[in-house]
Amino acid sequence: MSRPDDGPQVPRYTYLGPEGTFTEAALRQVPGVENAECIPAGSVITALAAVRAGTADYAMVPIENSVEGGVSATLDDIAEGEPLQILREVLVPISFVLVGRREMELSEVRSVATHTHGWAQVRNWAAEHIPQAEFIPASSTAGGARGLLDPDTTYDAAVCAPLVAAQTGLPVLASAIEDTAGAVTRFVLVSRPGALPVPTGSDKTTVVVPLSEDRPGALMEILDQFSTRGINLSRIESRPTGAGLGSYFFSIDLEGHLGEERVSAALAGLYRLIPGIRFLGSYPRADHRRYEVREHTTDQAYRAGQAWVQEILNR
Numbered sequence: 001m002s003r004p005d006d007g008p009q010v011p012r013y014t015y016l017g018p019e020g021t022f023t024e025a026a027l028r029q030v031p032g033v034e035n036a037e038c039i040p041a042g043s044v045i046t047a048l049a050a051v052r053a054g055t056a057d058y059a060m061v062p063i064e065n066s067v068e069g070g071v072s073a074t075l076d077d078i079a080e081g082e083p084l085q086i087l088r089e090v091l092v093p094i095s096f097v098l099v100g101r102r103e104m105e106l107s108e109v110r111s112v113a114t115h116t117h118g119w120a121q122v123r124n125w126a127a128e129h130i131p132q133a134e135f136i137p138a139s140s141t142a143g144g145a146r147g148l149l150d151p152d153t154t155y156d157a158a159v160c161a162p163l164v165a166a167q168t169g170l171p172v173l174a175s176a177i178e179d180t181a182g183a184v185t186r187f188v189l190v191s192r193p194g195a196l197p198v199p200t201g202s203d204k205t206t207v208v209v210p211l212s213e214d215r216p217g218a219l220m221e222i223l224d225q226f227s228t229r230g231i232n233l234s235r236i237e238s239r240p241t242g243a244g245l246g247s248y249f250f251s252i253d254l255e256g257h258l259g260e261e262r263v264s265a266a267l268a269g270l271y272r273l274i275p276g277i278r279f280l281g282s283y284p285r286a287d288h289r290r291y292e293v294r295e296h297t298t299d300q301a302y303r304a305g306q307a308w309v310q311e312i313l314n315r
């Protein structure tokens with residue numbers, strides 16, 4: 001409960017920690033975060049749970065990587081349970097270093113800790129340069145690296161962001177070890193549901209659509225709602241619901257904002273088809289890229305169509 005002497009409330013941001021994760025780098029891009037309280041979480045699930053429980057106002061979590069694809073922990077967690085809302089997206093370029101518990105030759109590295117998504121992005125390099133090394137899954141890239149500071153840690157090395165090497169002083173055994181140069185991870189800032197950010201003309205909308213019926217044409221009916229309204233999808237992924245083989249939901253990002261007629265018409269159409277649809281937010285694109293809205297699907301075209309129908313009904 002707030003008391004008169006509490007002063008202004010500082011927003012509380014949680015993120016996949018500890019210090020030095022790529023998720024923290026994403027959080028640092030949010031304007032005003034330097035004056036906020038930042039609370040590292042041990043996992044994506046605990047970060048999202050803190051927002052649901054109200055112990056944090058916002059959570060920054062990874063959602064997809066340009067090489068490794070969707071981050072299942074995030075996609076699955078925001079698809080069910082207490083609803084959450086995406087407020088913005090943030091892109092972070094990804095490059096990795098190999099740090100060691102001490103200076104050593106690559107041939108001496110017997111075990112390497114990192115996040116599974118990090119390992120997936122360096123596995124070809126690892127197969128070539130440290131084929132003898134065993135992969136040890138860590139809660140995050142920075143978590144794996146910081147573990148090396150503990151004298152009781154049994155693994156030899158970790159794959160992490162160059163920043164963590166600078167923060168910890170751990171020796172860098174190899175740099176730029178990513179298999180694909182120019183990789184990018186996309187993060188989302190989520191809160192409990194509230195007002196939508198205003199449309200900017202360069203927005204994305206994220207929805208979760210359960211595939212309720214396993215029959216021919218079910219996916220086509222979903223896609224039809226978008227294609228007839230000239231809406232481009234920037235991501236569509238199927239994820240298992242966990243209810244058994246063959247039970248899926250689609251996680252979809254589309255170009256546009258719910259405040260635009262063609263998007264609201266498409267989502268209303270989808271709701272009629274699949275009432276279990278979940279709206280996860282309309283928010284500005286991180287790359288500010290503007291998309292083409294075809295002439296017959298602009299707000300103006302929709303309003304002209306509605307006015308024409310109304311005029312007939314008013315006769």
Ligand SMILES: O=C(O)C(=O)C[C@]1(C(=O)O)C=C[C@@H](O)C=C1
Binds near residue numbers: 022062118142185
């Ligand atoms: O471990 C980290 O540093 C994270 O922020 C997590 C994460 C991910 O989940 O994809 C983020 C970016 C990289 O692609 C590797 C790992």
